[in-house]
Amino acid sequence: MDAVILVALVLLTGLAVQSADLSCKTFEEIYPSGKELCEKMWGDGFVYETNLSVGFTMWFFEAENPNNKVAERLGWPSPVDDCHLQSLHKEAPGPExxxxxxxxxxxxxxxxHQDTVQKIKEAYGREWHWERCGALSSACNRFFVQLACLYECEPNAGFYRKFPDHVYNDSDPNHNKWQMEGMPIRADYCDSWFRACRYDLFCGSGSYSSCAREYTKVGNTGDNGGNAGLIAGVVVACVIVAVLIGTLGFFIFRERKGEPLFNKLEAE
Structure with missing residues (x-):
């Protein structure tokens, strides 16, 4: 009986191993405020900007993109005719x-591209998912979608490419065409993001890239199908173990009442 219970506990706790291995903490344990969230999660990619007139937003509802006016105030050319960032981006902005x-x-x-945003969470591999410590609240999850949209879709984001064309050296392994540096983000947006996520879990030191490395290190890089199969297998095993425990308990109960289900065979 004890052995069966031990097996059940091992199976039931198996699903928690991934999160435990990732040193998951709440956002408020990692980031004291929205400032640290915006300036730490993506390294030097973003800057917390208290002057809202020169801070970009990661989401908007206006018919005209308000980031265009911000870019003009900062002296960037308008309209933007080149996407600059090169990862899954277009060469030049246009309608969808x-x-x-x-x-x-x-x-x-x-x-x-339309194809990019349809799979925006999956585009760079599982180690770059934002739900590596378990499902985020819907409010928190939405901010990560907005961040991904800003990076993939915002034409003005390209002005903050860390290694622009006049600096980029193809022979330097430290150079790339996808990394951002120093884009000012509205302080109120960063603060709202922090409030939405403060009780959700994130991994590593709070850096998105270090979290990805930690995720890879503990061996959680299988595809979604593999994880789904593993989880399904564990669930089935747990159900079987639960049935066995219940059946064994019922047999013991009947034995103690003096009403065994199976009587001893009497010698003829």
């Missing part, structure tokens, strides 16, 4: 179809 819904604020003038 009406079913462009995930990052819809940028539908009329975007640096991202």
């Amino acid at each position: 179809p009406d079913n462009f819904t995930e990052c819809y604020p940028w539908r009329d003038y975007s640096c991202c």
Whole structure:
């Protein structure tokens, strides 16, 4: 009986191993405020900007992208005719179809493709998922979608490419065309992000890249199908173990009442 219970406990706790191995903490344990969240999660990619007139937003509802006015105030050319960032981006911004819904604020003038935003969470591999410590609250999850949309779709984000064309050296292994540096983000946006996520879990030191490395280190890089199969197998095993425990308990109960289900065979 004890052995069966031990097996059940091992199976039931197996699902928690991934999160435990990732040193998961709440956002408020990692980031004291929205400032640290915006300036730490992506290294030097973003800056917490208290002067809202020169801070970009990661989401908007206006018909015209308010980030264009911010870029003009900061002296960047307008309109933007080159996406600059090169990862899954277009070469030049342009419109997307009406079913462009995930990052819809940028539908009329975007640096991202419809195919990219349809799989925006999966685009760079499981180690770059933002739910590596378990499911986020819907409010928190939405901010990560907005961040991804800003990076993939916002034409003005390209002005903050860390290694722009006049600096980029193809022979330098430390150079790339996808990394950002120093983009000022509205302080009120960063603060709202922190409030939405403060009780959710994130991994590592709070750096997105270090979290990805930690995730890879503990061996959690299998595909979604593999994880789904593992979880399904564990669930089935747990159900079987539960049935066995219940059946064994019923037999013991009947034995103690003097009403065994199986009587001893009497010698003829």
